[in-house]
Amino acid sequence: MLTVVSCAMVAGIDKDYIDVSDGNGGVGGTGAMGGTGGTGGTGGTGGTGGTGGTGGMGGTGGTALKGNGVPCTGPDECESNLCVDEVCCDTDCSGLCEACVAATSGGTSGTCTPIPVLQDPDSECGSGQVCSGAGDCITCGAEPTPPGGEPCPAACDSCADGVCVILCDGNKECSPGPVDCPADYACDVQCTGNQGCESAVISCPATYPCNVTCDGNTTCSNATINCSTGTCNLLCTGVHNACLNTTLTCGVEACVATCNNATDLPTVNCGSACGCVSC
Numbered sequence: 001m002l003t004v005v006s007c008a009m010v011a012g013i014d015k016d017y018i019d020v021s022d023g024n025g026g027v028g029g030t031g032a033m034g035g036t037g038g039t040g041g042t043g044g045t046g047g048t049g050g051t052g053g054t055g056g057m058g059g060t061g062g063t064a065l066k067g068n069g070v071p072c073t074g075p076d077e078c079e080s081n082l083c084v085d086e087v088c089c090d091t092d093c094s095g096l097c098e099a100c101v102a103a104t105s106g107g108t109s110g111t112c113t114p115i116p117v118l119q120d121p122d123s124e125c126g127s128g129q130v131c132s133g134a135g136d137c138i139t140c141g142a143e144p145t146p147p148g149g150e151p152c153p154a155a156c157d158s159c160a161d162g163v164c165v166i167l168c169d170g171n172k173e174c175s176p177g178p179v180d181c182p183a184d185y186a187c188d189v190q191c192t193g194n195q196g197c198e199s200a201v202i203s204c205p206a207t208y209p210c211n212v213t214c215d216g217n218t219t220c221s222n223a224t225i226n227c228s229t230g231t232c233n234l235l236c237t238g239v240h241n242a243c244l245n246t247t248l249t250c251g252v253e254a255c256v257a258t259c260n261n262a263t264d265l266p267t268v269n270c271g272s273a274c275g276c277v278s279c
Contacts, residue, residue, distance in 0.1 A: 065077065065078060065079040066078050066079065066088045067079055067088060067110070068080060068087075068088050068089060068090050068109075068110030068111065069087055069088065069108065069109040069110025069111075070087060070088050070110070071086055071087055072086065072087060072088050073086070084100040084112070085099055085100045085101040085104065086101065087100055087101050087109050087110055088110060089110060089111075089112055090110060090111055090112060091112045092112075093112035095135050096124050096125070096131075096135060096136055096137060097114055097115040097120070097124055097125070097131035097132065097133075097135050097136060097137060098112050098113065098114055098115065098135055099112070099113060099115055099121075099122075100112050100113070104121050104122070114131070114132075114133055114134055114135045115131040115133070116131070116133055116252070117130075117131065117132060117133030117229055117252065118130045118131065118133075118138075118140065118229060118251075118252035118253050118272075118274050119131055119252060119272065119274075120137070120274075124137070125137035128140055128141075130252075130274045140253070140254055140274035140275050141231055141253070141254035141274075141275060142231075143186075143208070143209045143230070143231055144207060144208065145162060146162035146163070146184055146185050146186045146205075146207075146208040147162060147184050148161065148162030148163070148184065148185055149162075149184065152164070153182040153185070155180060155181070155182050156182065156185070159185065162184075162185055162186055162208075163185060163186045163187070163188055164181060164182055164185040164186065164187050164188065165188045165190065166179060166181070166187065166188070166189045166190065167190050167192075168189065168190060168191045168192065168193060168196035168197050168200075168219075169190065169192045169193045169196060170193045170196065171193050171194050171195060171196070172193070172194075172195045172196065172198060173193050173196050174191065174196055174197045174200050175195055175196065175197060175198040175199055175200055176198065176199040176200055176201075177197070177199070177200030177201045177202065177223075178200065178201045178202075178203065179197065179200050179201070179202040179203070180203045181202075181203060181204055181205045181210060182205065183205055183206065184205070184208075185205060185208060186205070186208040186209045186210070186211075186230070187204055187205050187208070187209070187210045187211070188211050188213075189202055189210075189211070189212045189213070190213050190215075191212065191213060191214050191215070191216060191219045191220050191223075192213070192215050192216045192219065193216055193219060194216055194217045194218070194219065195216075195217070195218050195219060195221070196216055196219045196220075197214065197219055197220050197223050198218055198219065198220070198221050198222060198223065199221070199222045199223060200220075200223045200224075201223070201224050201226065202223065202224070202225045202226065203226050203228075204225070204226060204227050204228045204230060204232055204251070205228060205230060206228045206229045206230065207228075207229050207230050208230040209230050209231045209232075209233070210225075210227060210228070210230055210231070210232050210233070211233045211235070212225050212233070212234050212235070213235045213237075214234070214235065214236050214237065214242045214243050214246065215235075215237040215239055215242060216239055216242060217239060217240045217241065217242070218240065218241045218242070218244060219239070219242050220236070220242055220243050220244075220246045220266075221241055221242075221243070221244040221245055221246065221264075222244070222245045222246070223246050223247075224246075224247045224249065225246070225247070225248045225249065226249050226251075227248070227249060227250050227251035227253070227255055227273075228251045229251050229252055229253060230251070230253055231253045231254045231255075231256075232248070232250060232251060232253065232254070232255045232256070233255075233256050233257075233258070234246075234248045234256070234257045234258070234266060235258050235260070236257070236258070236259045236260070236264075236265070236266060236279070237260050237261070238260055238261030238263075241264050242264065243259070243264050243265065243266040244264040245264075245267075246266040246267070247266065247267045247269065248266050248267070248268045248269065248278075249269045249271065250268065250269060250270050250271050250272075250273040250276055251271070251272075251273065252271075252272050252273060252274060253273065253274060253275075254273065254274060254275040254276075255268070255270060255273040255275070255276045255277070256275075256276075256277040257277065257278050257279050258277075258279065259279035265278075265279045266278075266279065
């Protein structure tokens with residue numbers, strides 16, 4: 001019997017012949033190694049975060065409002081919302097003879113105050129009128145009735161209808177003074193004695209009229225008459241040197257010096273008188 005030898009190909013090994021004759025079989029060939037796996041792709045880089053927006057700027061603070069009495073150009077500058085006479089004011093101060101600045105009212109800047117009696121710096125009153133001191137107008141030269149009263153003051157020689165009469169009719173009787181008219185009375189000073197009021201200082205009362213008569217030899221020479229807030233009148237007669245070197249210092253009311261045939265004329269200081277007449 002014939003023995004048949006086969007030629008077989010084993011996949012993946014050398015093409016050896018396999019002996020299929022009697023005996024042990026050959027060791028099988030080693031299988032081929034598998035291919036290396038590919039490297040995974042690199043992950044993408046994350047995007048950069050956006051920059052935050054810039055914060056808004058804070059608002060500018062408002063200007064502080066001004067207190068009363070501080071200079072201003074308009075009401076919106078003032079705490080009171082009132083700008084009067086170019087200062088911040090406590091009221092609208094719109095009445096007659098009122099002011100909110102000290103230079104005009106004599107009071108405190110920023111406080112509405114009546115203009116002083118017998119003045120009218122803003123020409124608010126009519127012709128021949130002045131401020132009353134109470135926020136209205138009066139006529140210059142007005143003479144209110146004094147209250148007077150009893151008893152008659154010791155400075156007076158007599159009193160009648162609110163008028164204090166002071167007599168200087170003796171030789172140097174009221175020289176060198178002083179001669180002080182009492183309050184709440186009109187005052188009538190009569191210098192008729194020789195040198196009766198020589199070098200005297202005669203002080204007139206507030207509000208009410210004051211009349212000084214000089215009728216005697218040098219009776220008022222070198223005398224000074226100080227008027228106040230009432231009308232003030234000085235009469236110098238033609239008697240020898242009755243008003244030689246006499247000085248009349250006016251107040252704020254009407255102030256008049258009259259000289260009857262006198263050649264020795266007094267000096268009249270009109271000052272702020274609402275009306276002033278000298279010899």
